[in-house]
């Protein structure tokens with residue numbers, strides 16, 4: 285791996301938009317480059333949602349990752365890598381009991397019990413069948429003491445551990461977790477991140493309610509494919525692999 289850089293910006297619309305724009309305008313960036321900001325004014329989330337964050341409370345950053353080996357049909361490995369690195373980072377501040385509550389909700393929300401602790405937005409650029417680069421945008425709730433009523437299921441690390449942290453310290457810890465996972469990943473070995481992703485998958489065991497275009501049904505999670513489709517099996521044995529917008533989890 286060539287050099288890795290950390291770039292700090294005080295305020296930006298979105299670290300994902302900024303980083304993607306820098307690449308598009310021809311800036312020469314290393315294989316791994318992180319942009320972190322104190323305040324994001326137009327943070328973007330999944331499903332076209334906005335991502336709001338509070339300076340000092342949240343950690344908002346994007347990582348450019350170029351992986352020579354990664355094919356488009358394996359692109360979900362990047363989500364699995366990011367989710368695993370974020371979970372390991374959170375886990376490093378938690379007691380053993382607290383760690384048991386950490387989960388990744390497909391495709392890549394980090395949950396503590398039934399509450400969201402971090403969100404990840406990954407944008408890939410493909411050249412032919414190969415992933416040229418990925419921009420991994422991560423928003424981690426670190427020091428928030430409470431959330432507005434429109435975010436009833438959000439939680440922060442501080443609400444769990446009772447301890448406030450310097451967000452940059454958390455980012456440095458995440459980089460150290462990532463640097464342990466990257467050597468295998470860059471060699472095209474994705475089995476470990478997939479195994480961990482499946483092990484910590486939210487609602488992994490048993491039947492739960494989901495909704496697709498035809499309505500509500502109960503199913504169990506069988507697998508997540510290398511492209512990132514969620515494979516669900518219904519109680520009658522019928523299986524289908526869903527893309528992100530084709531299915532949603534329902535409350536029990």
Ligand SMILES: O=C(O)CCCC[C@@H]1SC[C@@H]2NC(=O)N[C@@H]21
Nearest residue numbers: 298327328329330403404421423
């Ligand atoms: O909807 C989600 O859960 C994904 C949220 C991702 C938010 C992060 S914050 C840093 C990066 N920049 C963005 O605009 N979005 C991601």
